[in-house]
Amino acid sequence: MLGRRWEPIAAISTVVVGLVTGLTIPLVSLRLSATGASTALISVAASMPALGILIAALCTGWLAARWPVKTLLLIGVAGSAASIGLLTVTDWMPVWLALRFTVGVASGLLLALGETWISAVSSDATRGRWIALYTAVFTLCQVSGPGLLAALGSAGPQSLLVVVLVHLPGAALLALSRCEVDANPETKSFGLLGFARSAPVIVLAVLMFSFLDAVVLALLPLYGMANGHRETVAVLMVAAVFTGDAVLQIPLGWWADRTDRARLHMACGVLVLVLALAMPSLIGDSTLVWPALVLLGGAAGGVYTLGLVRIGDHFRGADLITANAGATTLWGVGSLVGPPLTGAAIHWLSPDGIMLALAGMAAMFLLSARLPIRPGLGAMQVRPR
Structure with missing residues (x-):
């Protein structure tokens, strides 16, 4: 074993x-x-x-x-x-x-x-x-x-x-492996809705990243082509975002073990917001767009990674399972609604709707980041007989 x-x-x-x-x-x-x-x-x-x-x-x-x-x-x-x-x-x-x-x-x-x-x-x-x-x-x-x-x-x-x-x-x-995880239902104090009430910052973190993940795969190549790039170059933009997501998570995780995780979480959100708002100006620059896309992927991935880290920091036992199940549920929701919502944004705000929609998600995350994670807030209320 x-x-x-x-x-x-x-x-x-x-x-x-x-x-x-x-x-x-x-x-x-x-x-x-x-x-x-x-x-x-x-x-x-x-x-x-x-x-x-x-x-x-x-x-x-x-x-x-x-x-x-x-x-x-x-x-x-x-x-x-x-x-x-x-x-x-x-x-x-x-x-x-x-x-x-x-x-x-x-x-x-x-x-x-x-x-x-x-x-x-x-x-x-x-x-x-x-x-x-x-x-x-x-x-x-x-x-x-x-x-x-x-x-x-x-x-x-x-x-x-x-x-x-x-x-x-x-x-x-x-x-x-042993895989000893405490799933005793007696230690469960809230359900999925309780998790959303107690940790809105994690809810928005997962939604923002799953939104980005789905939208980048489906629509970023079209955004690149709308701004004058060849199809092969536009597809490579997707690779740049995911390269940043993959490569930058390990240094971010190392940093998270040595600093205030909540502040680092917010810093990643600020970077996503700034890069999303700047991308309409950068997308046509063949030099600056590539590091910007790598940083965008790394910062957005950091929002998700640190969301999972903070789940582990604040929840235990059956509540930890509920919180991670909630994050997985939100991932599915973000993946389902991301492309159609961004498609509508592109229709009304073409061609920069994809980045403006991402900036909107980042702004909502940053607003929620001001709220503390309070595991007890979502606890089940037991009515006296």
Whole structure:
């Protein structure tokens, strides 16, 4: 069995979710497009994982009160691998939609419980660097998905089979670990709405980053092309944002373990706001736009990373599971509403609506950052008989 000091390494293995989403979302879209499927059907298929993540997150606390967290994580790994493997043996559309949904459910379990696990087993003095490593590896896995798809192609089963095999090391580490997370329902003092009341700054942090994550993938290339860049250059802008997100999280995590985390959290939000407002002036500058995009990705990723760190700082036991389930739920919400809201902003404020929408999200986060995190505020009220 792995000792407790090595459990954060096992917990980081749950970021296989990043590779799963990064590869399967574009793969399914390409496969459906090749069969002549309508845009509406492709959109439904793309939204099924987010729906599954939402459902899983809403049920995570209830499941963790009845099953060991380690068992649920193993079920999540097995369910993800099996669902992806089955995509290689059928082309029947109802089955594909169902499998996309079950991939989302498995991913939701791995996200909520994996983040809970790493928060629970890392000390207050090292939580920043461990969670930063977790989010950095997640991003690297996510951006590796399209690269793997480009290398192996979308027509055959090879790319999906590689993703299935990638689950195995994580499952082995998980099986060897203790994964002792307190999920006693008697220690639970609030639900998902209570979490939102007690930690609005974390709510806005997760919403802002999930909004950016979805919007950058879907709309940033169009923004670059609208400002005169070639398609290949505009696509590289997405890579610049995710490179900043991946590379800068570890130094931010190290810094978070040595400074006031709330102030560093706000500083990341200020940087996102400034860069989003400056981007309409920078987007046409072939020299300044690249470091600006890298910094934007790093600062936005820092808002999310430090949100997870502060969850670990303020919540314990079953409340920690509820808080991380709440963060996963909000991730799904932000991913679902981000592209259509930004599309509306672009329609009315073209072509800079994407950055103005992001600036608006950053401003709301900064307003919420003035409110303290108060775990007791969301506590369930017990009425006297």
